[in-house]
Amino acid sequence: MSSDTAATPPASSGGVADGRSSMTVVPVRHPWRWMASVGILVLAAMLFNTLVFSHLTRGGTREGRFQWGVVNQYLFDAPIMRGVLVTLELTVIAMAVGVSLGILLAIMRLSANRLLSGAAWLYIWFFRGTPVLVQLTFWYVGISYLYPHLTLGVPFGTALWTFNSTTLITAFVAGALGLSLNEGAYMSEIVRAGIIAVDEGQSEAAASLGMSRSQTLRRIVLPQAMRVIIPPTGNETISMLKTTSLVSAIAVTDLFQATQNVSNANYQVVPLLLVASLWYLFFTSLLTIGQYYVERYYARGASRQLPPTPFQRLTSALRRERPAAPVAPLTEIPWVAPHD
Amino acid sequence: MVEARGVRKSFGRLEVLKGIDLTVGRGEVLCLIGPSGSGKSTFLRCINHLEKIDGGTLAVDGELVGYRQSGYRLHELRDREVCASRALIGMVFQRFNLFPHLSVLDNVMAGPLWVKRAPTGPTKTRAAELLERVGLADKLASYPNQLSGGQQQRVAIARALAMDPKLMLFDEPTSALDPELVGDVLDVMKDLAASGMTMIVVTHEMGFAKEVADTVVFMDNGHVVESGAPGQVLVEPAHERTRSFLAKVL
Ligand SMILES: Nc1ncnc2c1ncn2[C@@H]1O[C@H](COP(=O)(O)OP(=O)(O)OP(=O)(O)O)[C@@H](O)[C@H]1O
Numbered sequence: 001m002s003s004d005t006a007a008t009p010p011a012s013s014g015g016v017a018d019g020r021s022s023m024t025v026v027p028v029r030h031p032w033r034w035m036a037s038v039g040i041l042v043l044a045a046m047l048f049n050t051l052v053f054s055h056l057t058r059g060g061t062r063e064g065r066f067q068w069g070v071v072n073q074y075l076f077d078a079p080i081m082r083g084v085l086v087t088l089e090l091t092v093i094a095m096a097v098g099v100s101l102g103i104l105l106a107i108m109r110l111s112a113n114r115l116l117s118g119a120a121w122l123y124i125w126f127f128r129g130t131p132v133l134v135q136l137t138f139w140y141v142g143i144s145y146l147y148p149h150l151t152l153g154v155p156f157g158t159a160l161w162t163f164n165s166t167t168l169i170t171a172f173v174a175g176a177l178g179l180s181l182n183e184g185a186y187m188s189e190i191v192r193a194g195i196i197a198v199d200e201g202q203s204e205a206a207a208s209l210g211m212s213r214s215q216t217l218r219r220i221v222l223p224q225a226m227r228v229i230i231p232p233t234g235n236e237t238i239s240m241l242k243t244t245s246l247v248s249a250i251a252v253t254d255l256f257q258a259t260q261n262v263s264n265a266n267y268q269v270v271p272l273l274l275v276a277s278l279w280y281l282f283f284t285s286l287l288t289i290g291q292y293y294v295e296r297y298y299a300r301g302a303s304r305q306l307p308p309t310p311f312q313r314l315t316s317a318l319r320r321e322r323p324a325a326p327v328a329p330l331t332e333i334p335w336v337a338p339h340d
Numbered sequence: 341m342v343e344a345r346g347v348r349k350s351f352g353r354l355e356v357l358k359g360i361d362l363t364v365g366r367g368e369v370l371c372l373i374g375p376s377g378s379g380k381s382t383f384l385r386c387i388n389h390l391e392k393i394d395g396g397t398l399a400v401d402g403e404l405v406g407y408r409q410s411g412y413r414l415h416e417l418r419d420r421e422v423c424a425s426r427a428l429i430g431m432v433f434q435r436f437n438l439f440p441h442l443s444v445l446d447n448v449m450a451g452p453l454w455v456k457r458a459p460t461g462p463t464k465t466r467a468a469e470l471l472e473r474v475g476l477a478d479k480l481a482s483y484p485n486q487l488s489g490g491q492q493q494r495v496a497i498a499r500a501l502a503m504d505p506k507l508m509l510f511d512e513p514t515s516a517l518d519p520e521l522v523g524d525v526l527d528v529m530k531d532l533a534a535s536g537m538t539m540i541v542v543t544h545e546m547g548f549a550k551e552v553a554d555t556v557v558f559m560d561n562g563h564v565v566e567s568g569a570p571g572q573v574l575v576e577p578a579h580e581r582t583r584s585f586l587a588k589v590l
């Protein structure tokens with residue numbers, strides 16, 4: 001049987017199938033969807049036009065409204081790239097410390113020991129209750145004001161090491177510290193929600209096999225909690241990438257400060273804001289893609305069959321195969337003959 | 341194998357176990373029956389120290405559960421010692437409680453690998469054998485939620501057996517299952533009983549109790565009302581309370 005006759009029912013098939021194949025199916029029409037689509041296309045065309053083709057006369061010279069030339073000139077400029085690096089470093093440090101601290105605080109809060117859970121509660125209360133900008137400024141100027149010398153040694157006893165606070169806590173260290181400690185408070189609530197979401201029967205089953213509490217947490221509870229933890233953690237990471245721009249207030253030359261430095265010198269404020277935005281957008285896009293795959297990894301065992309990734313869909317479309325159906329069909333539909 | 345003398349347990353002001361006495365010999369199968377809320381699950385959970393008892397004594401294989409005796413003193417066991425004693429007792433739950441993020445094979449390997457720190461190769465062979473024994477040789481790579489309830493419960497049994505327990509506890513292993521899946525699980529349990537495993541089974545399957553149990557214990561409201569051979573307790577019970585319960589479930 002050739003593929004163009006694929007929809008013809010086999011001669012032997014019975015009543016309903018025959019009836020259906022010999023009639024014309026009229027699909028439901030959606031006029032409002034059509035009108036909305038046309039509206040969106042018009043708006044998209046206008047946006048494209050103003051971004052690319054529209055011009056303006058500024059100070060007697062006629063130039064592109066968005067000055068993409070200037071944007072292009074600074075996008076990969078060395079000082080900007082150094083700023084990009086600082087922003088990435090701060091994001092990675094703050095999230096790494098924040099997640100570790102968050103796990104620790106979450107476990108403390110869920111502990112049966114009142115002192116531990118109380119301490120964690122107090123930490124979260126304090127760091128969620130004050131603005132990050134205030135915390136950052138505090139770490140930068142407040143610490144060396146309150147404690148000009150930091151010492152390492154026996155509590156209430158002899159000091160083994162003494163540091164000068166201003167040399168130890170540079171602007172970058174203050175920024176990393178402030179962002180990390182603040183993030184720890186938020187992450188702990190996310191981790192705690194994930195741990196609570198895992199059925200208690202899981203811990204009981206693990207205990208009945210003889211697993212210790214820490215093994216149960218590491219092997220059984222946390223991997224399952226990940227499914228709940230990952231999506232908001234992705235949000236936090238994306239949010240952190242942008243929140244790092246606050247360190248420009250404590251004299252750290254991050255991406256945003258780097259673009260500010262340039263525009264303070266050449267007055268090209270908007271093009272340099274575009275430079276910063278393009279870089280932020282680029283990294284948040286990367287993070288979004290990364291998050292998709294991490295979520296997929298932790299969905300093992302939770303959804304019966306994972307839907308194909310966009311990449312898999314693309315490759316199977318190129319091979320002119322249909323992507324695997326999420327759920328195997330229960331019965332063959334009688335009036336569609338297999339392609340052969 | 342299990343000795344309970346006057347075991348008491350309360351949750352807050354609610355006394356759930358009011359002095360339980362029973363004995364299970366090595367290789368024996370004891371079926372625990374009784375109405376909902378009578379404390380059957382709580383008693384099972386006390387045996388492997390998922391709950392702490394408030395009074396009486398409870399011993400498994402001659403060792404007190406949760407305590408070490410020296411002279412006239414009882415020392416509470418450390419967490420590590422509790423884990424070690426739990427490792428010798430297998431437990432099967434009503435709702436299976438398989439680890440959903442691990443494949444069937446990994447579920448069965450989890451105990452030996454992480455608790456006993458057994459080598460991977462032999463553990464894998466043994467796990468595959470156990471899964472074959474419960475009729476799931478073709479499901480090693482599946483994840484728990486790709487299995488039917490009956491299959492999941494059989495994996496749970498294999499998972500418990502992988503630790504080579506000397507005692508198996510079953511808490512209503514078939515009551516979350518569709519009727520046509522119950523038989524497969526009961527067959528596995530019958531096999532296990534025939535192989536000489538000591539078992540305590542909380543169940544509403546009176547047919548299973550009659551066929552397999554050495555002793556049937558009827559519990560009500562935190563007390564053991566009567567116990568004896570299945571032919572006696574299930575067929576000609578001495579107590580009115582047992583009679584009215586059996587009339588309802590049979
Ligand atoms: N963790 C707990 N906290 C408070 N009360 C509890 C707890 N666990 C059980 N109980 C109570 O103890 C009583 C006995 O519960 P248990 O689960 O042992 O009954 P059961 O005989 O197993 O009943 P079923 O046949 O319904 O499973 C019930 O009244 C229950 O509400």
Ligand SMILES: [Mg+2]
Nearest residue numbers: 380381382511
């Ligand atoms: Mg119960």
